[in-house]
Amino acid sequence: MENFLNIDEMNVVIDNFEIYKNDESLNFDDIKNTLTNINHYYKTDNTKQFIDLDEEFITKMNTITKLHDTNVTTLKKTVQTYVKTAKDVAQSFSDIGDNNG
Amino acid sequence: MEINIENLNTEVERLTILQDKFLDNYLNLYNLLSTASSYWQDPKATKFFDNINIEKAKVKTAYDELASLTDTYRYIVESYQDLGTKITVNLNMQDTVITKFNTVINNLNDIITNYNTLDLSFCPYEARMLLKEKNELIKIKNNIETLKIRVREIFSQIEETEKEVKYRLSKINIELIKE
Numbered sequence: 478m479e480n481f482l483n484i485d486e487m488n489v490v491i492d493n494f495e496i497y498k499n500d501e502s503l504n505f506d507d508i509k510n511t512l513t514n515i516n517h518y519y520k521t522d523n524t525k526q527f528i529d530l531d532e533e534f535i536t537k538m539n540t541i542t543k544l545h546d547t548n549v550t551t552l553k554k555t556v557q558t559y560v561k562t563a564k565d566v567a568q569s570f571s572d573i574g575d576n577n578g
Numbered sequence: 579m580e581i582n583i584e585n586l587n588t589e590v591e592r593l594t595i596l597q598d599k600f601l602d603n604y605l606n607l608y609n610l611l612s613t614a615s616s617y618w619q620d621p622k623a624t625k626f627f628d629n630i631n632i633e634k635a636k637v638k639t640a641y642d643e644l645a646s647l648t649d650t651y652r653y654i655v656e657s658y659q660d661l662g663t664k665i666t667v668n669l670n671m672q673d674t675v676i677t678k679f680n681t682v683i684n685n686l687n688d689i690i691t692n693y694n695t696l697d698l699s700f701c702p703y704e705a706r707m708l709l710k711e712k713n714e715l716i717k718i719k720n721n722i723e724t725l726k727i728r729v730r731e732i733f734s735q736i737e738e739t740e741k742e743v744k745y746r747l748s749k750i751n752i753e754l755i756k757e
Contacts, residue, residue, distance in 0.1 A: 533752035
């Protein structure tokens with residue numbers, strides 16, 4: 478396999494990912510608030526089951542947020558690594574050129 | 579039990595909109611990551627994007643779970659909205675309530691029976707007045723009997739709805755994701 482990273486395109490992906498991730502985070506907050514509020518208006522023997530499911534779902538949303546944080550961190554580190562490697566290689570070639578006079 | 583149908587409906591409508599946004603965000607994020615796979619290729623990328631596919635399926639499951647919760651709340655609103663904007667009822671009191679209705683109906687029957695035993699042959703004017711009152715009482719008794727049937731139907735409707743809600747909730751299982 479040929480190792481390859483299109484740095485410019487990947488930076489666009491990262492920027493857009495963070496925008497979508499932010500939208501998702503705001504939406505998750507709204508979902509959490511709505512699930513918390515909704516049970517004020519429905520109080521029966523089934524309410525506890527709803528509350529338990531809502532809490533589990535909120536935990537799941539928090540995990541999804543963390544996974545996306547990890548994803549964007551991975552992409553950023555990958556770009557940083559490729560950029561550094563490219564600089565190091567360029568520097569090495571430059572040093573070789575200097576040594577050969 | 580207490581149910582505020584009006585406010586519950588408002589929250590359900592809000593949850594439906596948020597559910598749609600969940601799907602939009604899900605599609606935006608994972609379609610974007612799918613395009614990224616053409617910009618990054620090495621052994622780490624293969625592992626990254628394989629994990630993304632697994633993660634994508636789990637997040638889709640989360641959407642389906644939210645949809646199930648929303649559908650259940652919506653079922654509650656649809657089942658109760660014809661009964662009114664607020665419902666406050668103690669289902670354990672159903673037998674007591676019906677018994678009270680029966681007591682009133684039986685008392686009215688006794689009164690009506692008493693009317694029928696009166697000898698009014700010597701007072702025609704009073705007889706007509708009492709007949710009018712008796713007929714009024716019969717109307718009231720019939721209305722109360724109709725009301726009793728309706729109350730029994732409402733209790734039954736509420737019991738069936740809560741039973742169905744319980745069943746639907748038992749089918750929802752939130753699969754937690756390991757980080």
